Amino acid sequence: MIRSFLALLSLFALLSCGEMVTDQTKDARIFLMGDSMMAANRSSGKxxxxxxxxxxxxxxxxxxxxxxxxxxxxxxxxxAGMRIGAQYQPGNWDWVVLNGGGNDLMFGCACGHCNTMVDRLISKDGRQGAIPQMVARIRKDGAKVVYSGYLRNPGLFTPVRACKPYGDELDRRLARLAATDPKGIFFLPMSDLVPHGDPSLHQQDLIHPSPKGSAAIGARIAATIRANGG
Structure with missing residues (x-):
């Protein structure tokens, strides 16, 4: 029973995983990785x-x-990419765009008593932890990094509202990480992207971005890449 469940879980992960680099895509210069904030609306091309x-x-x-x-x-x-670190593929990337950490807060500590989890993701000074290690690996390969924060939903009753204090602290630490390499690491908070009481940038679960939300996130990332030589 357990083996069957794990096999099904692996199959789901494989089916939900994004593109592999192929001969047809080997000239691409932007690589994107992360969790469902990035993956949402992929099936509809949005x-x-x-x-x-x-x-x-x-x-x-x-x-x-x-x-x-x-x-x-x-x-x-x-x-299959359920670990964010396993998603990365070395290549001749000019830019690597990524996010992550939200599911560690949701599933790793249920958005409660998450100080230890935040520290494991990224230290207070932004220099240690799983996220700085991932970013350092990418920078060593020569790509610039855009690290995206998460959407918020101000004025709306959301199932992940307890995560907000930890998400805010994560943003502060990511900004410190970016400050260590201002020409190579760009942290983009998304906490101000959703107008107060506006549900249109989220799906009905008020967790994942709607097509409008994905477009707003993508627009902010694209503007940063363009402004910094992309």
Missing amino acids: AVADEIERRLGQEVIDRSVYAARYFYYLPLTGA
Whole structure:
């Protein structure tokens, strides 16, 4: 029974995983990875990567996966991208766009008593933890990094409202990480993107972005890439 469940979980992860680099996509220069904030609306061609492509006129390799996180312990799923670190593919990227950490707060500590989890993701000074390690790996390969924060939903009753204090702290630490390499790491908060009481940038679950939300996220990322030589 357990083996069957794990096999099904792995199959789901594989089906939800984004593009692989192929001969047809080897000239792409933008690589995107992360969790469902990036992967949402992919099936309809309206994900964050699609908006970046539209605005920049450049192909984006999208490897983001629903429910992905940094600390993922079940077997068989790492290669399918459920671990954010497993999504990365070294290449001649000019830019790597990513997000992550939200599912570690939701599933790793249920958005309560998450100080230890936040520290594991990124230290107070922004220099240690799973996220800085991932970013350092990308920078060592020569790409610039855009790290996206998460949408908020001010004025709306949301099932993840308890995560907000930890999400805010995560944003502060990510900004400190970006400050260590201002020409190579760009942190983009998304906390101000949703107008107060406006549900239109979220799906009905008030967690995942709607096509409008994905477009707004992609537009902000594309503007940063364009403004910094992309």
